[in-house]
Amino acid sequence: MPSPKRIGKIEFGLLSPKEIRQMSVRKIIWADTYDDDGFPYPQGLMDLNLGVIDPGLRCKTCSQKAGECPGHFGHIELAKPVIHVGYTRLIRKLLRVSCRECGRILLSPEEIEKVIGTEDDLTGDLLSEKDVKKERICPHCGSQQLKINFEKPTTFSEVLLEDGRKVEHKLTPADIRARLERIPDDDLRPLGINPAVARPEWTILTVLPVPPVTMRPSIILENGQRSEDDLTHKLVDIIRINQRFKENQDAGAPQLIIEDLWELLQYHVTTYLDNEVAGCPPARHRSGRPLKTLSQRLKGKDGRFRGSLSGKRVNFSARTVISPDPNLSVKQVGIPLSIANEMSIPVPVTPHNIEEIKEMVRIGPFRPTLKSPCGANYVIRPDKKRLRLAEGNTESIVEMIEPGYIVERQIRNDDIVLFNRQPSLHRMSIMAHRVKIMEGRTFRLNPAVCPPYNADFDGDEMNLHIPQTEEARAEAAILISVQENILSSRFGGPIIGGIHDHISGIFMLTHTLRWFTKQEAIYLIRPLKIERLGEPGKVEGGVSYWSNKQIFSLILPTDLNMVYKASSCQNCDTCQKEQCDRDAYVHIIDGILKCGTIDKKSVGAFDGQIVNRIIRQMGMPRAAQFIDDMTALSIRSIMLDGFSFGIDDEDLSKIEYGQINEVLSQAAHDVDRRIKIYEDGQLEPMPGRTPEETLEMQIMQVLGKARDKTGEIAGRHLGLSNSAVLMAVSGARGSMLNLTQMAGCVGQQSVRGERIMRGYDDRTLPHFRKGDRGSGAHGFISHSYKGGLSPTEFFFHAIGGREGLVDTAVRTSQSGYLQRRMINALQDLKVAYDGTVRTTGGRIIQFTYGEDGTDPMRSSFGDPVDVKGIIESILKEEV
């Protein structure tokens, strides 16, 4: 391996006119491109010396064909010098620090030394504009200096004092160039310029390089017309004006016309270099689209750096919409047959697999059904020649095949593939799945792997990549596979687990004690690979029954011991333990669920206590198995009873509506009473607050309490038989607050944590009196979503809702940019074998990774060791 090289320094310089002429292969004088026969004009912009793009022609410089010739630069002799826009800042600085007569820096050697340091201690600063006072006298030749004005984009002028008035005198690029030429080499070094590679006068262009045609190829449209590149268009403009300028100059045109042409030339050269300069209208295409010139090619997201060099497109990838399939394992991904037929894996032919491969080639590129064995798309001969398999040629190619050939076979079941969803914010955004070829046109995945991808099925698309080498496939299987990524490296807990219906289902199955007949029990466990149902829990009247906890215990590993509190735990002052009337005390002994309800805390993504315990005790494969079993069982159990939610699930009885109205009108009265106190000046302000603020806080508090009370009233009526309550309690989706808003009262709408205050003079909407401070006038919604909002309430709701939308939009863009900068800073760091974090150059960033050397993925929710969990699993009881 070659030893790594170290970059000592990088030198930036300017192209001198001499160098430009030297590298030029042709002087370009004609603005035309092709003649009537479609042949390039000699000395035109498409001159054959500059390289070739049309097939069949040969480059006149290197006599290579199109595609082989890299292209060669030409040059344009400008009639008069023009300023290079990229260097206007530098030119301004140089004009301001140098003498207009002798060209020396306007500072004495002592003054220079003060800024940059002495000869042997050059640790100081470089000279800047600010070090030179304006309009001073040159210490070298004693001439009075003038103020230099700079006007964007390229105008420089001197300010003269004539009869006490200030008069601006414009400097032409030629004047500026003459002044820059006068600056001696030795005076440039304190300014940070190396005169050997960057004489300042080279910032004024006298000759313009013409880039090779290969970097500005013309395209031929369908109608046979040629369409030139934006750069070519711009160069045409430059040459035209340059030519006209020369003619006028030779004819001795009046100064005014010359100046106009000079400015026009300057404009074209400026926009050729950068078409987004401030103070300069962008050059446009005939269609009105701004031209994409040199600077625009490099800049920004789709520019050369971020778009072409850092970002690359790849082969062997597929993209389509995703949809859920709970019957898949989390390790699998469903792939449409049409995609599997298109994508391939190269397989070398050996004496051991030759018959199998011949069969694939015989099938060819058209695999008819899901069940049929895979075919092949290409055959690569030992001489690297690719043969495309088509309907007619399979038999003849089968004859040729012998060891040494490589066959690109189609994707088949259990191939390993990488699956990815953007934005790829963490490592779990790309995971390796096993292929399952399916009907349809979408990728299918188990909903339990949605959390790591942050995927849903409202039209999300995902990408799929096929690893092409054995090494890549091994890496995918060992490092990137789904089962190796159940634990998040962010917090050391499971990120893959049940969501939504999985949690509702497992909650409905395991909540309190329930008995199933054999028929029901078998219905539940049918999708599981379980062979024995076990002894029935009870026999009544000759009929055997199995308890719900028994059924769930079937999918638990036999040596699992856990004690914890479920999501539905209310954190009572004294825990009732086994006697908990919510059945929230989970106790598992030797893989048997003794009591408690399985819900989000046990199996949910991000929580998953049981999943976590299984991983620590039995490893990733067993955990993946458990997740598969759990999702299958929960979907079965939710299907056993059925689960739905409708508008009448939000209905309350007359009594509750009466109570809610009572609470709300009391709150409204309370608010009015407090406003009265405030308006009478009797309100005692809270420490550090104005009376207004105190009143606002009190009102918010009163109304908040009122809403919570309506929620309680609604909650009393709606029990676990209500689907929304069940989802909220089990942690599957939504909260009691959502239910309160649907059935009870939506509550206070707010903007920036305060009641809604904006709108018209002294009132939010014209429906209220000026100065009204009442609850309804500032965004309190006393109705429920079910009951329906009044028009003013609806308006306030829209105001409050908009704030949320704006917040998310701003947050995502800001965090995206932060993420980008973070990745750029950290992407090449790695943990070395001695535990240090180092850059690629071996520089140490951390002496021990994360100060404790702990892999967060193998930590337990941030702690190095889960002491409590280990003790509890051994003692089999709570500690």
Added chain:
Amino acid sequence: MSSKLNVLDHDMVPQHLIMSEEEVTELFSRYDISSDHLPKIFHDDPAVKTISGKPGDVIRIIRKSHTAGEALSYRYVIRRPKK
């Protein structure tokens, strides 16, 4: 006026110590590095000034760590480039 503040007395400033030459050689051989692989610290850093570290010194910093109790770090003193 009161006497000058010693930054090292502040609760949030970790302990800074200048390492002896033997310690530095040991450190370099332990990590198989040279001085330019170490993190840097400027010579006019308030903590460095307090313990009168000079450019070329290596400073051992002993931090309190949430995860590891105590975390060691080493920094190489360099001159601050002017602006």
